[in-house]
Amino acid sequence: MTAYPNLLSPLQVGSLTLSNRMVMGAMHTRLETLDQPLERLAAFYTERAEGEIALMLTGGYAPVPEGVMEAGGPLFNRREQLAEHRFLVQAVQKKGGRLVLQILHAGRYARVPDCVAPSAGKARINPYSPRVLDTDEVWATIKSYVHTAALAQEAGYTGVEIMGSEGYLINEFTAPLTNQRSDEFGGSLQGRMKLAVEIVKAVRQQVGADFLLIYRLSAIDLMEGGMCAPEIQALAQAIEQAGADMINTGIGWHESAVPTIAASVPRAAWTTAVAQVKAAVTIPVMASNRINTPAIAEQLLASGAADLVSMARPLLADPDFARKVRMGQEQSINTCIACNQSCLDRIFSESSASCLVNPRAGQELDFPLIPASKHKRVAVIGAGPAGMACALYAARRGHKVSLFEASGHLGGQLNLAKQVPGKNEFNETLRYFSVALTQAQVHIHLKTRVSSESLQGQEYDEIVVATGVRPRCIEMEGAQLPMVLSYEQVLSRQAQVGKRVAIIGAGGIGFDVAEFLSGDTRESQDDTVFFKHWGVDPTSQSSGGIQKPDYAPKGLHEIYLLQRKSEAPGKRLGKTTGWVLKSRLRRAGVQMMVGVSYTKISPQGLHYVVAGEPKILDVDTVIVCAGQESNRDLYATLQPLGLPVHIIGGAEHAVELDAARAIEQGMRLAYRL
Structure with missing residues (x-):
């Protein structure tokens, strides 16, 4: 008897029978920018196919040049590209895998000068302002999706996924926040849904009944002015009626002020939002985001909230995830820790993705699983x-x-x-x-x-x-006083920390120590606490699933985080997680000071100079985080x-x-x- 009866059971999706309920979600890897891109992508996908994942989704391919994620990003709109896609598909099929092409138009998130959107308004995360599509151009965009889907079918893909979440073009049409149009693609809910529905209808008509068609729908926008639950459910029903075989759920927009996939987000935190989509349709629904262990995946499926689980980064961490689940070897799974350091942070630094806990990810060609020629x-x-x-x-x-x-x-x-x-x-x-x-x-x-x-x-x-x-020691008068502690003493709980604390050094270690002293351990483990802290209405009855935060920090310490450099504190933290940590510390009342020169430590506190003015910080503990x-x-x-x-x-x-x-x-x- 398996411990994961739901996770390992087969599922009929459209005309396809999946061997289990585990899917590798779409990821931007940027492997296509490296040398030997086809070979690298093939090695990446085939290793995960051998790991018995039921279905794999590619990273997003734009149907038109203005829809690419960045200049030179993946684009699939020409027959001349069929050969390279057939190479990938055939490599995966030889290993028993199935590959689905994701079609993604980035809309106002496209980091190209000619990006487009349903209405005027620059995205906070993009330096470029979009041009507004006219009605004829919207219809032309629908045709571009159909064209790419037809090419994917000809290339041998198992199906396509239409990316309609995370704040990309289709999601921009569905949300009142970004759609102020007065034509047939705006105004009422029916108008805002029209682009999504027409794309699915047209693609289904083109590819026929036996080609898998997945639609990725935003289960919760996490943006003021986003869709509410009744609208999301109505969209899900319209997508089913238009011909989709499955709905995959996305969570939040990339510019949302709520973390969705960082380690500070509880596992499977978005189950309620996914369950509401599931309740509205009869086709299979897939859950995503912060599902990183077989136990949490099994629990989610057993609850009836979803029919499948999408795991993207967990398949970076361990390509054999599904096989290990089947063989009862869950203790040997290399678990995704949601750190974002080697995947998303590298993508946003214009590097290729890998994984902190599995650096072979994306580098399978360079580090093959073969024995050494001589054993030592x-x-x-x-x-x-x-x-x-x-x-x-x-x-x-x-x-x-x-x-x-x-x-x-x-x-x-x-x-x-x-x-x-x-x-x-x-x-x-x-x-x-x-x-x-x-x-x-x-x-x-x-x-x-x-x-x-x-x-x-x-x-x-x-x-x-x-x-x-x-830990690096500091050369300063008073550095040997008992009130001066190293970060190691604090994090290992070897020393008692006083009420008023000065942290010398605002690098990653300094921020971690501040979080250790002020953070709420429940936030990353308790959905209710997380939602209150970040102002999330998980039922999305409010617009975009956003409500007023209900959080009153009750820290045991009064904390001052100081750095020598005059730059903004936390500037060198992770690109996709640093803002989360800084926000948490601000909520906890941590005071951050920059441009500080330290002179000495005495029983009266930390003596320092800022802007040429000598001062004393009245603290009873000084924690040194001055590097290693x-x-x-x-x-x-x-x-x-x-x-x-x-x-x-x-x-x-x-x-x-x-x-x-x-x-x-x-x-x-x-x-x-």
């Missing part, structure tokens, strides 16, 4: 992110690996990070590495401090030093001995250290050994 004995010293990754990938390539850790547990700095509200998903990463290292037969030696003497005579072919970092230093002591003693030694992670370079870089560096070294 490898010692890895330090079981932080870099050390664990190096040990794991080296062992999987056939090397005999011993992993040494001075403390009593794996994880290094991850054990501090997981203490921060909104970062508890790092527990999943620690669980994954613990299971994976054991399965790979890595010999783990905890509470073992390694020295150069203990390594000599062991006949290791390769020695990897991954001894991590230590590499712990290179062991490496320094090994180098003169002529041993084959390598250094990675924080031990190699502590500046701007993050887990993504550490894990990828560990993997890369494992492939070079």
